[in-house]
Amino acid sequence: MSVVFLLLCNRTDFLVDTDYFMAVAVLSAQRSKDPNTQVGACLVNQDNKIVGTGHNCMPNDCEGKLPWNREGAKLDTKYIYVCHAELNAIVNASANADVKGCTMYVTLFPCNECAKLIIQAGLKEVVYLCDKYHSPQKIETTLALPVKCCGVFSPVQFIVNVNSKVFIVFHNVNTDPWIETGVKCFLVFLKSTISSLVFATLSCR
Numbered sequence: 001m002s003v004v005f006l007l008l009c010n011r012t013d014f015l016v017d018t019d020y021f022m023a024v025a026v027l028s029a030q031r032s033k034d035p036n037t038q039v040g041a042c043l044v045n046q047d048n049k050i051v052g053t054g055h056n057c058m059p060n061d062c063e064g065k066l067p068w069n070r071e072g073a074k075l076d077t078k079y080i081y082v083c084h085a086e087l088n089a090i091v092n093a094s095a096n097a098d099v100k101g102c103t104m105y106v107t108l109f110p111c112n113e114c115a116k117l118i119i120q121a122g123l124k125e126v127v128y129l130c131d132k133y134h135s136p137q138k139i140e141t142t143l144a145l146p147v148k149c150c151g152v153f154s155p156v157q158f159i160v161n162v163n164s165k166v167f168i169v170f171h172n173v174n175t176d177p178w179i180e181t182g183v184k185c186f187l188v189f190l191k192s193t194i195s196s197l198v199f200a201t202l203s204c205r
């Protein structure tokens with residue numbers, strides 16, 4: 001009976017850690033000024049604390065001075081200038097944070113350069129959301145590093161996470177706070193009354 005009581009009283013639809021960290025990566029991606037692909041990353045230590053976040057952007061003080069083009073002469077495209085989200089999450093990590101053993105949540109499968117950085121920084125896991133540029137050759141280049149350099153027991157695990165759904169709704173500033181608070185109070189009252197009734201009924205048996 002206490003199980004029923006607990007089920008009624010406890011919140012079950014809370015955000016689990018992995019979804020929260022990926023949601024932070026998704027939110028970070030929205031800061032990107034890249035018109036075509038926005039990538040976000042969230043670095044989490046072994047105590048489940050966020051130590052850094054990043055998104056793909058131009059190097060410091062260069063925003064607005066470098067091109068976001070995808071095509072054209074090499075120097076006129078973004079590719080040679082842009083700092084990837086993974087790199088930014090690592091360099092943005094708080095000064096006293098140890099990134100060794102961290103897990104990186106990233107919205108896009110890392111490129112070869114970032115895979116090197118991830119290994120050198122000592123990360124233990126990469127959880128990614130999508131791999132829109134998937135190709136056997138790309139997978140080979142990124143995964144070749146952990147597999148070829150470090151043997152089959154790769155120091156970095158690549159895990160895909162595609163099933164989560166997180167809804168973030170900002171309250172409308174025009175919502176009447178009194179009506180909202182009233183509805184909330186009524187719901188809390190209703191829930192506690194039902195819980196007490198169920199508890200009382202079950203304990204009387």
Ligand SMILES: Nc1nc(=O)n([C@H]2C[C@H](O)[C@@H](COP(=O)(O)O)O2)cc1CO
Binds near residue numbers: 034055056
């Ligand atoms: N893992 C990644 N992290 C990233 O931050 N990026 C960035 C670099 C570019 O700014 C953008 C890719 O541009 P596009 O080729 O889809 O228009 O995403 C790209 C990848 C994919 O390897």
Ligand SMILES: [Zn+2]
Binds near residue numbers: 084110112114115
């Ligand atoms: Zn990269």
